[in-house]
Amino acid sequence: MSLSNREKGRRVMRISGDLKRERNKHWSGWNYAEWLTSTAFVVVTLVLVVSCSQQAGQSNAERERSEAADSQAASSNKDDAGANSATAESSGNLLLRTLTDIPLTGGATRLDYQSLDSASGRLYIAHLGSDLMTVFDVNKQTVVGDVKDLKRVHGVLAVPELHRVYASATGTNELAVIDDQTLQIVARVPAGDYPDGVAYASKEGKIYVSDLHGKTDTVIDAKTNQRVTTIALGGGAGNTQYDSVSDHIFVTVHGLNQLAEIDPNSDQVLARYPLPGCQGSHGLLIDAEHRLAFAACEENAKLVVFDLESKKATATQSIGSDPDVLAFDKSLGRLYVSAESGVISIFNVRSRNLEKIGEGFFAANAHTVAVDQRTHRVYFPLQNVNGKPVLRIAVPPDKQIP
Numbered sequence: 001m002s003l004s005n006r007e008k009g010r011r012v013m014r015i016s017g018d019l020k021r022e023r024n025k026h027w028s029g030w031n032y033a034e035w036l037t038s039t040a041f042v043v044v045t046l047v048l049v050v051s052c053s054q055q056a057g058q059s060n061a062e063r064e065r066s067e068a069a070d071s072q073a074a075s076s077n078k079d080d081a082g083a084n085s086a087t088a089e090s091s092g093n094l095l096l097r098t099l100t101d102i103p104l105t106g107g108a109t110r111l112d113y114q115s116l117d118s119a120s121g122r123l124y125i126a127h128l129g130s131d132l133m134t135v136f137d138v139n140k141q142t143v144v145g146d147v148k149d150l151k152r153v154h155g156v157l158a159v160p161e162l163h164r165v166y167a168s169a170t171g172t173n174e175l176a177v178i179d180d181q182t183l184q185i186v187a188r189v190p191a192g193d194y195p196d197g198v199a200y201a202s203k204e205g206k207i208y209v210s211d212l213h214g215k216t217d218t219v220i221d222a223k224t225n226q227r228v229t230t231i232a233l234g235g236g237a238g239n240t241q242y243d244s245v246s247d248h249i250f251v252t253v254h255g256l257n258q259l260a261e262i263d264p265n266s267d268q269v270l271a272r273y274p275l276p277g278c279q280g281s282h283g284l285l286i287d288a289e290h291r292l293a294f295a296a297c298e299e300n301a302k303l304v305v306f307d308l309e310s311k312k313a314t315a316t317q318s319i320g321s322d323p324d325v326l327a328f329d330k331s332l333g334r335l336y337v338s339a340e341s342g343v344i345s346i347f348n349v350r351s352r353n354l355e356k357i358g359e360g361f362f363a364a365n366a367h368t369v370a371v372d373q374r375t376h377r378v379y380f381p382l383q384n385v386n387g388k389p390v391l392r393i394a395v396p397p398d399k400q401i402p
Contacts, residue, residue: 018219024238095346095358096378097397103388104381105146106130108389111381113197113325114370115158115165122180123370123380124165125391126153131169135183136391138372138379140286147183150176155210157198162222168195168209175209175218177225187225192218197239197284199249201264208249208262210237217251229267233260239284243290243308252281254297259295259306275304277316285326285335291353296323296337303345305339305354317354319345329376334396336378338362338369363392 018347076220104111109129116123121139131151135144151171158165158180165178168191175195177187192211195218199208206228207220216230217237238252248270249262258281259273259375275281280299286308293306301323305315320343328349335347335354346358363382372377380392 005063014118028300087344089128090112091360094344094360094362095396095398096120096344096362096394099377099393099395100141101382101385101392102136102141102143104134104136104389104391106132106389107133108384109388110365110383111389112368113156114368114379114381115156115378116370116372117158117160118373119160120180122158123379123391124156124158124167126150126156126167127381127382127389128153128170132172133165133178138375141393145183147176147178147185149185153303154196155198157200157207159200159222164222166198166200166207168198170194170196175207175220189225189227190218191220191221191227192216192230196237197241199240199242201242201247201249202244203247204264206264207265208240208242208264210240210251212236212238212254217249219264228257231262231267231269233269234272238282241284241286241293243286243288243293246308247289250284250293250346254281257281257297259293266351271311273306274313275306276313278302278304283324283326283337285328287330287335287349288326289330290349292349293350294326294335294337296356298322298324298340303347303354307352315346315354317347317356319343320359324366324370327369327371327378329371329378330373332376332396334371336369336371338367338380340365341365342366344369362394366392 032118072225074202106127107130112128115127123136123138127134133147137144150167150169153167154170155168163180165180167176169176174188176185176192179186191209192214194213195209196212197210205222207222209218211218215233217240218230219228221228233253236254236255236258240251251260253260257275257278261270263270275295278297280297281295282298283296285294291308295304301319301321303317303319304313307314319337320339320341322340323337325338333349337345340361342361344362349358365383366380379392382392383389
């Protein structure tokens with residue numbers, strides 16, 4: 001058991017006081033050598049108490065750090081329920097108006113990435129804590145169904161042209177291939193150690209999966225559902241995104257705080273670019289039209305703007321603590337950055353520059369966001385609102401409700 005700083009101080013004071021009392025009581029009667037022996041014993045005891053306390057504190061700190069990644073998934077549901085019952089209208093300069101909360105299936109457990117197929121109106125939501133992927137109809141505002149047996153599902157990507165949805169099941173270290181018509185799993189492909197983000201290189205017909213612990217990107221043939229190769233990154237793979245203009249894959253690299261560029265033709269890393277001012281590069285979004293990439297830094301709450309033409313970081317913005325998923329409304333030129341802290345940061349992209357137009361607390365664990373390009377509605381799956389998971393739907397206040 002570790003000791004608090006206050007308890008440590010009290011023990012030191014008690015032992016020091018004992019030392020003084022023993023010296024005053026027995027100075028005249030004790031042999032000097034005996035007193036020295038007693039003194040040495042007390043001093044050694046004092047050193048051992050402080051040393052053990054420090055070691056216990058360090059051990060607990062290391063254990064807390066090692067468990068930090070999972071603690072968010074098991075955070076206090078009671079606190080979350082209270083925080084999430086408030087609507088977004090009370091969040092100051094957030095510039096989002098809550099329309100409704102739709103109940104979701106599964107437990108009041110962690111949710112993760114989303115992928116929206118605007119043509120079909122289907123939103124695919126990873127329900128990590130309940131081992132399933134929920135399919136939601138954004139037009140009818142109802143749950144269509146669930147795809148179950150996806151252990152610790154993280155990343156989700158809909159590829160309408162293939163009629164496939166890809167989901168990274170971290171609990172089994174697989175990429176699940178799902179038929180978007182039947183919602184049946186048609187294949188499971190090994191995807192490294194802790195698969196996370198998913199991207200699709202359309203011209204080459206390949207799927208790229210971030211492998212966080214394996215420090216690689218796993219490449220999978222979308223036609224055969226077979227693993228092609230793995231690409232070493234030198235650090236944990238954060239999010240993986242496809243740039244349709246250059247036909248290249250980009251990956252944020254943990255630890256190195258870099259953006260890696262991959263050629264899908266050769267499956268080789270072409271270059272690595274530093275992300276100055278970034279600690280813990282994780283979230284990533286590509287704005288192909290404006291030739292920009294946005295990297296979210298989870299350890300120091302920064303957003304790095306990266307120019308895809310000059311291949312240099314051009315700006316750094318402050319965002320909410322522990323940022324995660326990003327979403328971009330193309331027609332509005334509006335970027336949303338969600339965070340584990342529940343703070344949402346909103347930016348306008350104008351002339352390839354980023355302008356913050358709003359920021360504020362939205363809801364506890366509102367770390368994942370998706371946006372409908374047609375209606376401009378913004379989707380936030382929340383793990384606990386009054387004891388149940390919900391999909392909170394919001395809209396910018398300057399837009400009419402479709």
